[in-house]
Amino acid sequence: MALVTEIGTASSASESLCDVATALAYHADRGNAAWAVLTTAQQEQALRRATDYMERVYKAQWQGLRVNNTQALDWPRVGVTANGYYVLSTIVPIPVQRACAELAIRASTGDLLSDKNQQKIKTKVGDIEVEYDKNSPQATQYSAVDALLSPYLSTNSGIAHRIVR
Numbered sequence: 001m002a003l004v005t006e007i008g009t010a011s012s013a014s015e016s017l018c019d020v021a022t023a024l025a026y027h028a029d030r031g032n033a034a035w036a037v038l039t040t041a042q043q044e045q046a047l048r049r050a051t052d053y054m055e056r057v058y059k060a061q062w063q064g065l066r067v068n069n070t071q072a073l074d075w076p077r078v079g080v081t082a083n084g085y086y087v088l089s090t091i092v093p094i095p096v097q098r099a100c101a102e103l104a105i106r107a108s109t110g111d112l113l114s115d116k117n118q119q120k121i122k123t124k125v126g127d128i129e130v131e132y133d134k135n136s137p138q139a140t141q142y143s144a145v146d147a148l149l150s151p152y153l154s155t156n157s158g159i160a161h162r163i164v165r
Contacts, residue, residue, distance in 0.1 A: 003044040008090040010071035016047040017054060017075055017092050018100035023047060026101040035105050042108060050103035053112040054096075061153045082151035099148040106142070114140070 006014035018026075020043050027035035035043065055074055064079030067089050075096055080087040087093055103112060 003047060005047075006071075006073050006075055006092050008076050008088075008092055010067040010076055012070045012072050014072045016044075016051045016100065017073060018047055018050070018097040018104065020044060020047065022097055023101040023104055026098055027105060032105055034108070038108055043104070046104040046108040047100060049107035049112060050100045053103055053107070054100060056113065058149060058153065063152055063154045080152060087152070093152060095148045096152060099145045102145050102148065103142065112140075 003020060004011065004013045004015045005019040006017055020040060023043060024035065027033075038046070051073065059074060062074055062077060063081065064077040064087075066074060067076050067078055075092045076089050077087070078089040080089075082093065082095075106112060
């Protein structure tokens with residue numbers, strides 16, 4: 001089935017925040033040849049998985065509100081400012097689309113939201129030893145994606161603060 005991309009209409013049928021053509025141009029401009037060798041169907045699947053990741057991980061962190069309660073995805077949104085400017089409620093911002101493309105190339109080779117495990121720092125087999133780091137993050141973090149999305153995220157990450165005088 002063809003990918004249904006959100007283009008700023010707050011569609012109830014959208015499956016992705018980035019279309020195949022945008023992702024193809026994004027990766028071509030950056031020399032990511034691995035994206036171009038994927039079939040269109042594989043690219044669409046990866047874009048869906050990337051969008052699923054963004055919907056789950058950033059849902060409580062986005063600034064503003066969804067345009068309506070029937071839209072399938074978190075974008076478009078009202079009440080968002082980025083870099084000192086209001087973001088139109090009829091678009092999916094280019095950095096959000098680029099973040100989706102970044103995640104899609106990663107999704108094409110594996111899970112973005114895998115089960116969590118502690119990081120090994122030591123194990124012992126005979127003379128070989130592995131130990132787990134108690135303080136390591138249990139989930140993979142995508143710094144490039146976080147940097148692209150940071151202007152669109154709430155500074156309090158959805159946590160309400162009570163002010164007392």
